[in-house]
Amino acid sequence: MEDLVTVIVPVYNGEKTIKRCIESILNQTYRNIEIIIVNDGSEDNSGQICRMLQSQCNNIVFIEQENCGASEARNAGIRIARGRYITFLDCDDTIYEDFIEKMHMSAEQNSDALVVTGMKVLVLDSQGRILKINDKIVKTEKNVLSMDMRFVVILHENNLLASVGNKLYDARILLRNNLFFGCRHISGEDLLFNLQYARYMHNIVVVNEPLYTYYLAPENTLHTAPQRSRFCSIQATYREFIQVLDKFGCGKEAYEFVCKAILEEFLFAIRLYCMNSDESMFCKMSVLGGILKSREYKEVFRFYDEVEMLPLFRRILKYNNAFLICLYFVFAKLKHKRKRCGI
Numbered sequence: 001m002e003d004l005v006t007v008i009v010p011v012y013n014g015e016k017t018i019k020r021c022i023e024s025i026l027n028q029t030y031r032n033i034e035i036i037i038v039n040d041g042s043e044d045n046s047g048q049i050c051r052m053l054q055s056q057c058n059n060i061v062f063i064e065q066e067n068c069g070a071s072e073a074r075n076a077g078i079r080i081a082r083g084r085y086i087t088f089l090d091c092d093d094t095i096y097e098d099f100i101e102k103m104h105m106s107a108e109q110n111s112d113a114l115v116v117t118g119m120k121v122l123v124l125d126s127q128g129r130i131l132k133i134n135d136k137i138v139k140t141e142k143n144v145l146s147m148d149m150r151f152v153v154i155l156h157e158n159n160l161l162a163s164v165g166n167k168l169y170d171a172r173i174l175l176r177n178n179l180f181f182g183c184r185h186i187s188g189e190d191l192l193f194n195l196q197y198a199r200y201m202h203n204i205v206v207v208n209e210p211l212y213t214y215y216l217a218p219e220n221t222l223h224t225a226p227q228r229s230r231f232c233s234i235q236a237t238y239r240e241f242i243q244v245l246d247k248f249g250c251g252k253e254a255y256e257f258v259c260k261a262i263l264e265e266f267l268f269a270i271r272l273y274c275m276n277s278d279e280s281m282f283c284k285m286s287v288l289g290g291i292l293k294s295r296e297y298k299e300v301f302r303f304y305d306e307v308e309m310l311p312l313f314r315r316i317l318k319y320n321n322a323f324l325i326c327l328y329f330v331f332a333k334l335k336h337k338r339k340r341c342g343i
Helices: 018-026 046-056 070-080 099-109 149-157 171-176 189-198 227-248 252-276 281-293 295-301 311-318 322-340
Strands: 005-011 033-040 060-065 085-088 113-124 130-136 144-146 167-170 203-216
Touching (some): 005 018, 005 070, 018 033, 099 113, 167 171, 227 252, 252 322
Parallel strands (some): 033 060
Antiparallel strands (some): 113 130, 113 167
16 A cells, blocks of 8 residues: 655645645655645634645645644644655645655655756745746766765755755654754754654655746745744754754864855845844844844854855954844845835
8 A cells, every 4th residue: 555645735825825835735646645734723714725625635634733833733734644755835835746656666766865846936926926936956977866965955056955845755754863843943843854854864855847836926035034043043953953963973164155055044044134124223133233243143253254145244244243243134124125115
């Protein structure tokens, strides 16, 4: 008999997309599937739609919880999953009809492997119309790769490591090692989960087709994420990356790449926080002061000369002064506002 594969779908206010999402699972060529829908305190008709879908299909499990976030919704699904393998699907995304068949076949042929597929990214406007389509795949000569940092880095560079939807996980490894999503990290929890899982893998298996479709709507962009939480996520991500580096005995080149990538994440988060937060300048200085003094930031800041940035910002960063950084973005914000007003 075929292995049971569990698909966990967290739902929050997904009344417009949840039916399309679930239908993409029901239409799979692989038939032995358990679908766990977790309604994370939706305030629209998502719950009603999910109950209707459950009444029509005997392989759908539907549970409800207070709004705790996608991470805790996924954790709730993991705890009750019966499948030999587990995958995750966001309620506004879909999977191709042979997604589970191809992912399961790759997992069965390669034990202790992280199974990854490509993604099709549909960029939408505010009306839901498609503006652009991007296929994200990893071009390699072999589809089975040794688990060393080069290939972890390749996945990260192609934005395939930060998602959990384009992967198939061994449920035994998750439960044996108590691997769950960290609920204190509002952003970046998927990447952290994958780095923790990678520590127990020996290989990476790449299914080089965009079998997962990600719908990128304006409300899903990074700018909507709470900015303070991004700093915590970046620090935790750096620590996890270092543990992966240590496990696989990676050398100086891989370490330097990770440091530069994490520094870029820090600088991007600083820009978003300073430009978009409504907090006072004093509050921003306090938050940035803590980041600049953190061990993680200090370790990656050594590579700031090798990261691209505007010359003036580079000179300001060199002083490692929260006040100067905040002042820089006060003027940057003012300049942006004047430009928008045509002044």
